[in-house]
Amino acid sequence: MMHVWRSILAISSLLFSATLAFAGALLWTPASNCTTNNCGAMAFYGTVVNATDSLGENVPFVMQVWAAPGQCLKLWTDWQESDLELVVISPSGAVWRNDDAPISGCTNCSLLKIAATTRGLYTVHVNHWSGVAGTYDFRLWMARYTSSSNPNCSGANAPMAVQARETTKVGGTNGERNNPQKR
Numbered sequence: 001m002m003h004v005w006r007s008i009l010a011i012s013s014l015l016f017s018a019t020l021a022f023a024g025a026l027l028w029t030p031a032s033n034c035t036t037n038n039c040g041a042m043a044f045y046g047t048v049v050n051a052t053d054s055l056g057e058n059v060p061f062v063m064q065v066w067a068a069p070g071q072c073l074k075l076w077t078d079w080q081e082s083d084l085e086l087v088v089i090s091p092s093g094a095v096w097r098n099d100d101a102p103i104s105g106c107t108n109c110s111l112l113k114i115a116a117t118t119r120g121l122y123t124v125h126v127n128h129w130s131g132v133a134g135t136y137d138f139r140l141w142m143a144r145y146t147s148s149s150n151p152n153c154s155g156a157n158a159p160m161a162v163q164a165r166e167t168t169k170v171g172g173t174n175g176e177r178n179n180p181q182k183r
Contacts (some may be wrong), residue, residue, distance in 0.1 A: 031071055033146045041074070041143035048084065048127055048136045058134060060127035065142060067116035072145040072153035075124060076111040078103060080138035085129040086110035091120030094159035099129045113156040115148035 032040030046061040067073050075086060085099040094117070101111035114122070124142075128134060145152055 029065070029142060029144050031068075031144045031146045033150070035151050038074075038141070038143065038152065040145070041141045044140045044142065046126060046138055046140055048082075048134070048138070050133045050135045058128065058131070060125050061138075061140075062126075063124050064121040065124060065144070066121055067114075067144055068119045069117055070146075070148060071116045072148040072150055072156065073114040073116060073122060074112070074141075074143045074145065074152055075114075076101065076103060076141050077109040077126070077138050078106055078141060080106070080109060080136060082134060082136040083108040083129050084110065084126055084136060084138055086112055086140075087125040087127075088112055088114060089123045089125070090114075090116070090118050090159070091122070092118040094118075096157050096159050098157065113153045115153065115156045 029040070029042050034040050044063070046063075048061050049059040051057045051059050065073060065075075073088070075088065077084060077086065083099070085097065088096045096112050096114055098110040098112050100108055103109040103111055110126075116122070124140075126138060126140060128136065143152065147153075148156060
């Protein structure tokens with residue numbers, strides 16, 4: 001009988017330990033093929049929070065949205081209490097950033113149009129453009145379109161250039177790290 005319980009415990013541990021890990025709210029919206037301006041969009045109200053710790057750090061608003069290759073994610077703020085910045089990171093590590101897009105009625109609002117190249121969760125980060133601690137409310141709109149050629153995605157933002165990783169010279173030749181196996 002003890003063998004049965006150990007087997008059940010082992011199987012349960014395996015089943016329940018293999019869970020999906022994510023940061024922030026996981027949001028999903030149906031992909032749309034509509035072409036009217038901003039059609040299919042959903043609004044989310046959020047807050048960048050001034051933490052109550054001794055350092056006065058702020059806590060950015062973070063959520064994750066799903067997209068597949070060939071689709072387009074369009075995210076924008078149209079109301080915010082301070083000058084906020086929108087940053088999106090793809091599952092592959094590509095980064096998009098926007099601060100102060102030309103949105104009618106909101107000169108400090110942000111807009112990103114992303115032609116998805118990787119299937120998975122895109123992390124959306126909203127914070128004060130300079131990281132200044134404060135509590136700021138905003139409205140974030142999100143739409144997912146079936147094709148990156150949708151008129152709503154016209155002029156899609158290119159991801160930021162990935163900076164070359166710096167190598168430190170701690171011995172060895174230029175560009176090598178101090179590796180005992182190369183001595």
